[in-house]
Amino acid sequence: MSSEGLVLATAVGLFAIGSVGALLHRHPVAMLMSIEVMLNAANLLIVLGARVRGLADAESAALIVLVLAAAEAVIGLGLALALFRRKLVPDIDEAAEVRG
Amino acid sequence: MIAVYQAIGVLVLGAVVVLLLVGRVSTRPREAAWIGLPFVVVAAALGLQAPQPLSLAVVALCAVGGVGLLLVPVLEAAVPEHVAEAAALLLLGTAGAIGLGGATDLLQAVVGLETLALSAVTLVALGAGERALEAAFKYLVLGAISLAGLLFGLGLVILGTGALTFPTAAQVASNPLTLAGVVLVGMGIAFELALFPFHWGALDAYTAAAPSLAGFVMSASKLAAAFALGRLVLSAGVELGQILVWVGSLTIVWGTFGALAQAADLRRMLAYSAITHAGFIGLALGSGPNGPTTAAFYAAVYGSMAMLVFAALAGQREPRLRALGPMRAVALALGLFSLSGIPPTPGFWAKLAVLVVAWQAAGPLATLIAVAGGVFSVLYYLRPLPDLFAAVRGDEVTGRPVLVPGVLVAALAVVGLGLFPGIAWTLARASGS
C-alpha cells in the first residue's frame, strides 16, 4: 500500500474508533476523549489532502483545526467538571433531567 | 468582503474590551451591555457596505446580537456574576455567526461555525441551575461530533477537489469523494440549523437556556447556517438540495408533533417550534435556485420573531405569563402570532414565500407537509393566549422597565417587517449571485 493509502486508512480507522468510543462510553471525560480522537483523525485527513493536492492553505487549515479542537476540549471538560463535580463515577446517562 | 472582515474584527475587539473594562471602569456589571452596544452598531454600519446578500446577514445578525445585549441586564437576576462574560460571548457569537454566514470558502465557514457554536454552548451554560449545565454539555458533545464529521468532510473535499472553496456541481458530479465530503459538510452546518436527525442537543439547549440568551442562541445559529448552507447549495447543486428537502420536511413533521404535546411547558413548546422553523428553512434551501434567497428571508424574519418572544419572556426563570404585565404580554402575543404565521405578520409572508418555492421545486408532498405544519401550528401557539389576556389586565404584575428597550426594538422590527416585507426580501436577493 502506498504511503498515502496508509495515512488514509489510519485516518478512517481512527475516526471509526473514535465514533465507537463516543457511542459506547458513558463517562463524560471518556466521551470527550473519543471525540478528540475523531477530530484528530479528521485533521489527519486534511493534512493528507494538503499533501496529496499540494495545497498550502489546507496545511494552515489543519493548524487552525487543532486550535478549534483544543477550545472544544477546554469547554467540554469545564462543563463536565461543573456537572459531575460530586460524583465519583459519573454516568452521562444519569443526567437526563432535561427531556420530553 | 473587506467590510465583513472589518465587522468581525470590530465585534471581537468589543468582546475583549467588555471583558477588560468590566470590573475596572464600571462598577455595575449591567453596564457591560451598554459598553458592547456601540461595537455592534459600528459592525452593522460596516456590514451595510458589503455586497448584497451579505449585508442582510451582517445587519440581521448585528440586530439579533444588539437586542441580545439589551437583554443582558436582565440576566443579572439569574446569574449576577457572569454578566460581563455573557455580553462578551454575545459579541463573539455574533462575530462567529457573521463569519459563518459570510463565508466564501470552507475554512472560513468552519472557523465561524465553531466560534458561534462554542459561544452558544457557553451562553446556554450561563443559565441558572443544573438543567442549563446539563443541556449545555449535551449540546457541546453533539456539536463536537458533528464538527468531527464536518472536518472529515472537509478532508474529503480537499482530497476530491484540491481547493478549500465550496465545490461546484461539476466537481461534485465527477468525484464520489467530493460528493461524500459535501454531504458531510452540509450535515455539519445543518446541525447548527437544528434540522431533524441533529436537533436533539439543540432542542434541550433551547429549552434550558436563560430566556434572555435563548433567543440569541436560536436566531443567530439559524441565520448564519441558512446563509452558509445557501451558498453551499447554490454552489454544489441539486445533490445537496434534495437531501435538504427530505430532511427539512421530516423536521417540520417532527417539530409540529413535538410541539403539540407541550401543553404544560411553554419553553419546550418554543424549542420544538424553533425546530419546525428550521425545517422550513431547510425545505426552502433545497427548493431550487430561488430557494436560498427565500431561506435567508425566512431566517431574518424568524430572528426578529424569536427575539421578540424571548425578549418578552426575559427575566423570568420559569415563565409565569400572568406576571408579565400588559406591554410584555402584548409583545409576546404579537410574537406568537407571527411565529404561527397569521397574516399580516412577517411570519406569514415568510411561510408563504417558502410554499411558493417549495411548490415550484420541491414537489407536492413537501409542499403539503409545509402547509399542514404551518396551519396546524395555531393549535399550539394560541394556547397561552388566555393567560396573556389575564396579564394584559395586569393581574399579578411585577414591573421591570429595563426590558422596554429590548422588547421595543424587537417589536418594531416585527411590525415593520410585517407591513413592509419587501425590504428584507430585496436585501436577501443577491444582486448577481
Add this chain to the structure above:
Amino acid sequence: MMGLLAWAWVFTLPGLVLTALGVPRDRRYAGYASLAGPVVLLVVAVVALLGGGSSSVAFENWLPFLPDGAYRALADELSALMLAILGFVAAVVYVYSLGYMADDPGKRRFFVYLDLFVASMALLVLAGNLAVLLIGWTGVGISSFLLISFWRDRPGTLSAGLQALAANAVGDGALLLAASIVPTGCGPLVTLSTQQCAAGPGGAELLALLLFIAAAAKSAQGPLYFWLPNAMAGPTPISALIHAATMVAAGVYVLVRTHALLELAPQVSLAIAIIGTATAIAASLASVFQANFKKGIAYSTIAQLGYMFAGVGVGAPFTGLFHLFTHASFKALLFLAAGIVIHGAGGRESLAELRGLGRFFAFSLWGFLIGSLALIGTPLVTAGSFSKDAIIDAALANQPVIGWILLLGVTMTGLYIGRLFGIVYLAPAADQHAVHHDPSAERPMNWSIVPLMLGSIVLGYLGNWLRTVLSGPLGPMEPLPPVPNLTGGLAFTLGALGFVVAVWYVRRPEYAAAPGETSYRADAWVRAIADAGYAASASLSRIQSGVLTRYVFGSVVAVAAILLIRVSLR
C-alpha cells in the same frame, strides 16, 4: 363612493383603538365608541351599491416573493352588497350587544373583538387577490376563535374555540396552497378563470377544488361541519353575526366571486352541489334531535348554507348569493330572538329548561315567528321564499335529482323550526318565575331586532333589482322564477306541513324534549382524531429522552444513512 368603499376595512379600526384604550371611561358606556363603525360601513356600502361602478386599489410589489405580490382591493357591486349585509347585521348586533352584554365584565374586550372581526370580514370581501384574501380569511378565523372562547370561566368554551381553529386551519391550508400554486401574473381574483391562469399544474380543477375546500371549512359543509354547532358556546350576538350571517357566508361569497373558474371545472361544481345537498339534508335531520336551543338553530344554518352551496354548484351562483342575502337577515333574527329568551332565563340554553318561557317575551316571540316563516319560505310575506325557490328552481332545471331532494328537504326545515318554536314559545307555560326581566337590557335587544324583522319580510322583493345591479360582476344570469309559482307553492306547503306537525307534536303535555347532549363537547369522531394526534405527539416527545448516548446513536445512524443513500443513488 366606490373609491371610499375600497378602504372600508378601516372603518371599525378607530372604534377598536378607542374601545381598547378605555374610551369612554364609564363602564356602562363601554363599547359606545365602536358603534359608529358598522353604521358608517352600512351607509357607505348602500350608497355605493346604489351608485354602481367599481374601483380597485393596487400597490404593486408589496410582496415581491409571490407570483402576484400586489396589495389589491376591489370594490364593485358584489362587494358593496356583501358589505351592506355586513354593516346591517353588525349594526344591529352591536346595539343588541349593548343590552345582552350589559353586565358582563369583559364588555370592552367583546367590542374590541367585534371591531376586529368586522375589519377582517370587510378586508375579506374587498380582497382583490388571494394574498389579501388570506389576510381577511385568517383574521375572521382568529376573531371567531377569540369570540367563541370569550367566556373563559365556562367549561368547554376553549375547546369549542380550538375546534373552530382546527377546521379553519384546514380551510386556511387549502387557500394557502391555492395562493402558492397560482401561476405568475394571475393574481387578481377576477382573472383566475382566464386561459393562462387555469393552465397551471392541475389546471382549473385543482384551483377550484382548493377554493371549495376552503369555502367548505368556512361554511361548515361536509365533514368540516363539526365546529359550527359547538361555536354556539360563544355569546349569542356572535352566533348571530359571525356564525349565521357573515363569516360562514364567506365561503359562499368566495365561490360566487370566482364563479367563472367553477364553470371551467364541472366535476368540482357537481361535487359542490352534491355535498351541499347532502349537508343540507343531514343537518336538517340533526337539528330535529338537538337538546340545546342554539345548537338546533346552528344546524339550521348549516343546512341553509348547504342550499346556497347547491345553488352555486348547479351553475346558478346568483341564487346562492340571493339566499345568502335573505338568510343573513332571518337567521340573525332567529338567533337574536333566541338570545332574548336565553338572557331572560339566566343563560340557560337547553330546551328542557326553556320550555314555554318564550311567551313572556313578546318581541322575541314575533321575531322568532317571522324568522321561522321566512326560513320555511312563506310566499309573498317573507324573504326566504324568493331566494329558496330560486335555488330549487335552478336545481330542478340543471340537476333534477338535487332539485327534488332540496324540495323535499323543506319538509324537514319546517319540522325542526316548528319543533323549536313550539317548545320554547307555544308549549304550555312553565314557571313564570323562571324568567327575569331586565328592562334596561331588554330595550336595546327588543328594538334592535325590529329592522331584522322588516328585512326578513321585505328583502326578498329586491331580487330582481339585485339581479340587475350584479350583472356587472356576475355576468349574465338566469331570470328569477316568477312569484308565485308551482315549486314555490309546493315548497311552502311541505314546509308549513312540517311546521304545523311539529308544533302540534311538541305541545302535547307528555312530550319531553330529548335529553341529549347540551354541552359543546366535540363529536366523538372529532375527539378520536384529536386524541390520536395528541397520542402521537406524546410518543414522539418521549423519544427525546434526555439520554445523551441515545442522541449520539441517533445522529450517527442518521448521518450514515443519509450518506449511504446519497452516494449510492447517484
